[in-house]
Amino acid sequence: MRFASARGGDAVRVGRAVVVGGGIGGLAAACGLVRAGWDVEVRERLEHAAGPGGISLWPNALRALDVLGLGDAVRHEGLVQAAGGIRDRRGRWIVRTDQARMIERHGDGVTVLPRARLLAILRERLPPGVVHTGAPVERPEEIDADLVVGADGIGSTVRRLVAPGARPGSTGTVAWRLVAHVDDPPTEGGETWADGCYAGIAPLRDGRVNLWAVVRDDEPAARDPAALRRRFADVHAPIPELLAAADPDSAHVTGLSWLPPLRTFRSGRTVLLGDAAHAMTPNLGQGGCLALEDAAVLARCSHDLDRYDRLRRPRTAALTRRSRLAGLVAGLSGPFPTAGRDGLGRLLPAALTLRALDGVLGWQPPCTVPPTAQ
Template sequence: MTRKAIIVGAGIGGLAVAVGLRRAGWSVTVLEQAPELQELGAGWSFAPNAVRAADALGVGERFREVSVPTAAGSTLRIPNGDYLMRFQPGRDTPLLANHRADLQRVLADQLPADVVRTGARVTAVDQSGQTASVTYETSAGTRTAEGDLLVGADGIRSAVRRAVWPDAPGPVFQRILCWRGVTEPGFAWPDGGPGGFQTWGRGARFGAHPLTGGRVFWFLTVRQEQPGVRYGDNLAEVRRRVGAWHDPIPALLTATPPTAVLCHDIFDLDPLQTFVNGRVALLGDAAHAMTPFLAQGACQALEDATSLSAELDRASDLPAALVRYDGDRRARTQMVARMARQDPKVSLSTSPLTYGLMTRLTRLVGGGIANRKAARLWEWSPPITSAS
């Protein structure tokens, strides 16, 4: 008999686990609160561990088609344009950058049209019997969905986590504000060389990655003591803060439509005691939301999806498989989240002394430090499954 999973959330983690579970022979239904799968968000970058996860899920080729190599992980500058570290072929590994909407489309295209139900807001979870069920609201009224497994992949403010882990602490503001933008198509890097860089200012970090179609994704993170601070014109505020920094930052901002700039407070989660409760499992930001400073949030969600799908591939004992998933993923993801929380305490410090020491040390030994940190993050291989 075909086993059925209910997945809450149609972000990257939710769609990825839907793809993985279908490859493992499961029937899946994905409930998404948004009225449609919109092209929201901006860009991001993916390390080799995420690419291996995409390969394991059977979407690696399409993943690469919508991605562009970026040198931003190993090209570090300061606002006047001087280099702290430059990408070196053969020493440094390029990341792959893509637009969130493009990756979401790649994953959604692997699923039958009736799998994802949009406009479905989950209001209750129950697992009192031999199945797990959710109640959700739609424009047509209240509905229920039932399955052998419920996966909470519904983000940092997860309704599933609140329902099943009611005593778990909520999101933690990390005193960081982030702007993200995407340029119009056709942007050309000044020297025609490989694109991508990060620039470290005191209490501010700017980064940029090339995307397909001649677009560029950029971000600016700054220290912000209180959440909820907003500006009437986000692009003008970013230009005020970094518009005088080195090229091509001014050109990137000029090439960005004001409507393409997003502004968000940065939250993460304190560690959970477990990602599993009965027939319910959490993954991605619902389980271990982290700051973006290691570029690992979506990478870890893809790892989660791969691991959970592998554990459930022909598993005869569902509770035991979920316990294995929890044991496999919790230690690693919480280590990465801890590193991501610690990083901006130094790299986004407003202290002149800390900034001076950080930039001098990076200039002297940055490549070695970066490669050692990368080894801890990237040395992950997907489990073997029947679909491998």
């Protein structure tokens, strides 16, 4: 391995890196590694990896995108949510997020944009010829590279090189992701907790509304759009109206799983990021955000994978467990458990709720440490 000096004067390790997976984490990692001086190739098994619906980017994710030189481009494309939080089935706030205070405290609010547009922004920043679609990787151990990055999702083939015994666990729930077109879209986003199910909305800049709904995988609503609409028929507006207006072609239904925390994210030249490393339930809205953090940290620690592992594993493990617990709470069923859940949530002052997010949103990227020859 040879070393060279970057334009800014920092020493960087120059070599060949292969990123397996062309989703958000993989493309972001490729952007960061190119900036760090690597010769990068991305291999994506799908011909078109656009992804459904929209994505919510919290302040920590935008900070990670700043490291990659993409923060302002994403802010320009996205819509900052006017308000957010959690409501009960009647529409009363359980927990409300003050976006103005979040911006004051963390520099940004929650910014939503189409997932496909975020992927396009990442791809556009890469040199021509870096991304190869329709290129599945079945034997990652045979990749000829100085660095192999496993960004190939919860069903990662690369993960077996790092954690061969790791297996995702099912939550027993199914998530619907849809996009709705309505004449008068809501200006506020947020999630609604009902009885044994929950749903959420996030307005997009172009007037569409990103919509998700989670139900148990053993009920008709897990498979049938009409049953899904009936399941949420008695929930406050505009959720029933948005479900009725949702574009059927936008529907994307997946079983929700999670990956119990791994003991390491690296082995030799191989490193994991995103869902391949720490697949989590969507209840904190941090899956894509943490993948972007991973990419930013890897860009600054590609010469020291042990440091990357030390920086990423404790944080992602804690948030994976926290998100799983939040999903269990959101999916509570029965009149007494749900009433107790909603009542306890309302007892928390708004300022305390925002401070409780500091550990999530206050993340800062690490300083660049010059590499030393090994």
